[in-house]
Amino acid sequence: MKVTIDNIQVEVEDGSTILQAARKIGGKVVPPAMCYYSKLKGSGGKCRTCLVKVAQSSAKDPRPMPKLVASCSTPVQDGMVVQNLTSPEVIEARKGIVEFLLLNHPLDCPVCDQAGECDLQDLSFGFGMEETATEDERREYPVIDIGDNIKLHMNRCILCYRCVYTADQLTDKRLHGVLYRGDVSEISTFISNAVTNEFSGNVIDVCPVGALTDKTFRFKSRVWFLKPMNAHRECTKCSGKVAAWMFGNEIYRITGRKDQFGEVEEFICNECRFDKKSISDWVIDGPRHIKRQSVISANHYEELKKQSVIKPIEGFMEKQE
Amino acid sequence: MGGKILLTNIDIPGIRGFDVYRAHGGYAAVEKALREMSVAEVGTEVNRSGLRGRGGAGFPTGLKWSFLDRKSDKPRYLVCNADESEPGTFKDRYLMQHLPHLLIEGLIISSYALGVNTCYIYIRGEFKYLVGILEKAIREARQHGFLGERILGTGFSLNIYVHPGAGAYICGEETALLESLEGKRGNPRIKPPFPAFKGLYGCPTVVNNVETLATVGPIINMGGEAYSKYGRGKSTGTKLISACGNINKPGVYEIEMGLPVEDFIFSPEYCGGISNDKYLKAVIPGGSSVPILPADLILNTVKGEKRLMSYESLADGDFVSGTMLGSGGFIVFDEDACIVRNTWNLTHFYRHESCGQCSPCREGTGWMEKILYRIEHGQGKMSDIDLLVRVAKNIEGNTICPLGDAAAWPVASAIRHFRREFEYHVKHPEVVKNIHHGAIELNAELMGPDSGTGIKYW
Numbered sequence: 210m211k212v213t214i215d216n217i218q219v220e221v222e223d224g225s226t227i228l229q230a231a232r233k234i235g236g237k238v239v240p241p242a243m244c245y246y247s248k249l250k251g252s253g254g255k256c257r258t259c260l261v262k263v264a265q266s267s268a269k270d271p272r273p274m275p276k277l278v279a280s281c282s283t284p285v286q287d288g289m290v291v292q293n294l295t296s297p298e299v300i301e302a303r304k305g306i307v308e309f310l311l312l313n314h315p316l317d318c319p320v321c322d323q324a325g326e327c328d329l330q331d332l333s334f335g336f337g338m339e340e341t342a343t344e345d346e347r348r349e350y351p352v353i354d355i356g357d358n359i360k361l362h363m364n365r366c367i368l369c370y371r372c373v374y375t376a377d378q379l380t381d382k383r384l385h386g387v388l389y390r391g392d393v394s395e396i397s398t399f400i401s402n403a404v405t406n407e408f409s410g411n412v413i414d415v416c417p418v419g420a421l422t423d424k425t426f427r428f429k430s431r432v433w434f435l436k437p438m439n440a441h442r443e444c445t446k447c448s449g450k451v452a453a454w455m456f457g458n459e460i461y462r463i464t465g466r467k468d469q470f471g472e473v474e475e476f477i478c479n480e481c482r483f484d485k486k487s488i489s490d491w492v493i494d495g496p497r498h499i500k501r502q503s504v505i506s507a508n509h510y511e512e513l514k515k516q517s518v519i520k521p522i523e524g525f526m527e528k529q530e
Numbered sequence: 531m532g533g534k535i536l537l538t539n540i541d542i543p544g545i546r547g548f549d550v551y552r553a554h555g556g557y558a559a560v561e562k563a564l565r566e567m568s569v570a571e572v573g574t575e576v577n578r579s580g581l582r583g584r585g586g587a588g589f590p591t592g593l594k595w596s597f598l599d600r601k602s603d604k605p606r607y608l609v610c611n612a613d614e615s616e617p618g619t620f621k622d623r624y625l626m627q628h629l630p631h632l633l634i635e636g637l638i639i640s641s642y643a644l645g646v647n648t649c650y651i652y653i654r655g656e657f658k659y660l661v662g663i664l665e666k667a668i669r670e671a672r673q674h675g676f677l678g679e680r681i682l683g684t685g686f687s688l689n690i691y692v693h694p695g696a697g698a699y700i701c702g703e704e705t706a707l708l709e710s711l712e713g714k715r716g717n718p719r720i721k722p723p724f725p726a727f728k729g730l731y732g733c734p735t736v737v738n739n740v741e742t743l744a745t746v747g748p749i750i751n752m753g754g755e756a757y758s759k760y761g762r763g764k765s766t767g768t769k770l771i772s773a774c775g776n777i778n779k780p781g782v783y784e785i786e787m788g789l790p791v792e793d794f795i796f797s798p799e800y801c802g803g804i805s806n807d808k809y810l811k812a813v814i815p816g817g818s819s820v821p822i823l824p825a826d827l828i829l830n831t832v833k834g835e836k837r838l839m840s841y842e843s844l845a846d847g848d849f850v851s852g853t854m855l856g857s858g859g860f861i862v863f864d865e866d867a868c869i870v871r872n873t874w875n876l877t878h879f880y881r882h883e884s885c886g887q888c889s890p891c892r893e894g895t896g897w898m899e900k901i902l903y904r905i906e907h908g909q910g911k912m913s914d915i916d917l918l919v920r921v922a923k924n925i926e927g928n929t930i931c932p933l934g935d936a937a938a939w940p941v942a943s944a945i946r947h948f949r950r951e952f953e954y955h956v957k958h959p960e961v962v963k964n965i966h967h968g969a970i971e972l973n974a975e976l977m978g979p980d981s982g983t984g985i986k987y988w
Binding site: 253254255256257258260276277279282283284302305306308309310312313342343345367368370386387389390391392393394 | 698700715720722881882883884885886887888889890892893894895896897900917920923924927928929930
């Protein structure tokens with residue numbers, strides 16, 4: 210199937226969505242996605258930041274679609290013509306969406322652990338307005354613990370439902386979910402339940418904002434002072450392939466390895482994430498590639514010479530594959 | 531003017547029971563359809579009648595039925611949407627309360643036409659008392675062999691279940707309704723896939739409004755051709771209108787499509803004019819979600835033609851000078867009504883009922899409510915009015931389900947047509963703080979008999 214997105218033609222499989230086609234092209238054509246997560250079935254369609262204009266529905270039916278469509282949930286048709294950045298309508302709508310998302314967001318980036326790797330920051334930098342029109346009080350929730358290792362700042366949440374899908378699809382029994390409705394709906398556990406599942410830590414990785422944060426890393430460091438390294442260990446529960454965020458020879462935190470679209474490549478278990486913080490637990494494979502646009506790349510750590518303490522085991526990666 | 535189709539027998543005592551209903555020609559349509567007509571013929575009759583969905587969108591019913599995935603080997607479902615929660619609309623409640631058998635008759639024929647063996651009536655949580663009425667009617671129909679296995683000796687069997695919701699407006703949206711029926715949180719689904727392919731439990735499903743399904747019985751009785759003679763143009767047949775507000779005779783009226791709006795408001799046969807000898811100020815003609823229109827625009831279109839009660843005529847002039855027939859919740863405001871307060875009230879409703887799934891609706895409805903609260907309570911600024919227009923525009927069309935549009939349209943149209951009243955609220959905070967039943971001084975200025983906007987005759 211041939212699809213044209215922002216005047217670039219791409220061939221995709223039947224049944225792909227517009228977003229998947231755009232990701233195949235890559236670069237600036239890719240619409241931002243706050244709620245869609247390719248690894249979570251059923252996610253997407255909620256944040257509306259990936260709205261695009263379909264200028265031509267298909268080769269057979271050259272009419273445009275009447276409304277902007279969510280690219281993450283709209284399947285492509287042969288000969289479809291999509292406008293993302295080339296449509297002023299899309300840019301205008303996206304600006305409105307960013308304004309809505311920031312309406313009740315506390316903008317506490319200076320004290321937020323997610324700052325520097327936050328999708329909402331990138332989104333508002335890319336598409337938002339410079340000022341806010343709201344004068345009303347922002348809604349506030351108490352900060353709660355869900356489990357021993359996860360902190361939930363509901364104030365920062367944009368209700369993307371990713372963590373709910375993660376818990377649904379990765380764990381046996383979901384203990385948290387969305388309570389209430391409308392603009393008072395919140396992610397929470399019913400009657401202060403603790404989330405104890407072995408893979409529950411992944412909700413931190415899938416969270417696009419700083420709503421779910423790692424308590425073992427809380428206020429330890431800004432992410433741009435750390436150097437993400439590929440690391441692995443032999444783990445019985447997960448693949449053991451992680452990103453270790455290091456400062457000198459200390460590991461500050463462990464996360465999943467994120468790809469160029471901000472999605473983890475493999476989900477990791479809580480033991481790897483929260484308990485193994487010593488450098489002796491891990492085999493460090495080398496620095497991870499970070500996009501030049503990211504503030505984390507400011508250290509240019511990839512150019513550093515290999516330190517003698519970091520030695521990859523030869524042939525380990527091949528054996529895993 | 532016009533004949534009645536649905537409410538012909540409404541005044542007969544005991545029509546709610548099976549025996550009286552049967553004695554007055556009830557279930558004849560079922561007998562006719564099941565014994566004499568094939569499945570395709572029933573569909574053709576409905577197609578020919580030009581029946582359009584009575585729930586609000588006005589989508590042709592025959593066309594909707596034709597989308598149903600009949601090739602799938604999964605069971606098919608018919609769901610009757612009785613989650614009537616639109617402010618100002620109470621036609622389905624009236625129909626189910628007084629003529630439950632008419633609905634069941636329609637359900638049997640529709641299920642036959644769609645090849646459905648299980649049918650659900652999803653009823654609004656607040657209509658608890660109707661559950662008993664409907665279940666009694668279902669029991670009676672079953673006793674007389676119109677429901678259950680092998681109806682009337684044919685090979686067709688059908689079971690109908692009544693399912694009360696928990697009282698959420700959003701569950702009137704068809705995919706949220708299906709989610710709720712499945713026992714989940716009532717969040718609208720992302721379309722596509724449409725319910726005709728993946729609906730209830732992932733099976734092909736048709737969701738129709740109560741009035742639509744109730745009309746199917748009379749269509750079979752009189753024939754689709756005869757039904758399409760009623761009405762005007764593409765708006766065929768009759769429509770139940772639930773009239774409320776500042777009128778002398780509020781209630782549910784069955785009108786033939788194409789009745790002039792003016793006749794409907796002022797004729798003694800229908801609403802009987804504005805109560806307390808006041809002037810007509812504005813009308814919301816199709817339930818709270820549709821744009822509000824001032825008196826001059828609701829009675830005549832900008833082209834100078836008389837506005838009629840039909841899908842096309844009410845929509846004439848699009849959203850600039852027109853509105854929609856919607857679900858038929860006809861809300862009339864007299865000169866004392868405060869449009870700002872009314873709009874705030876509606877926004878409050880939509881804020882409360884937004885499911886909170888997609889960001890424009892979740893945040894936007896709350897924001898609009900806060901701004902309108904400020905204006906109504908004398909704390910507004912002039913820039914707030916433009917801000918409201920911008921917020922409404924950002925919500926409209928960018929949401930998963932039509933609730934976002936439904937929340938944005940009343941605000942946008944109220945400002946479009948009654949901007950002076952909003953400005954009055956900003957300029958006179960002391961007055962509006964104390965008077966909530968409309969800006970009296972402004973009315974004197976705007977609504978006089980010579981001003982051309984206030985209309986009082988008949």
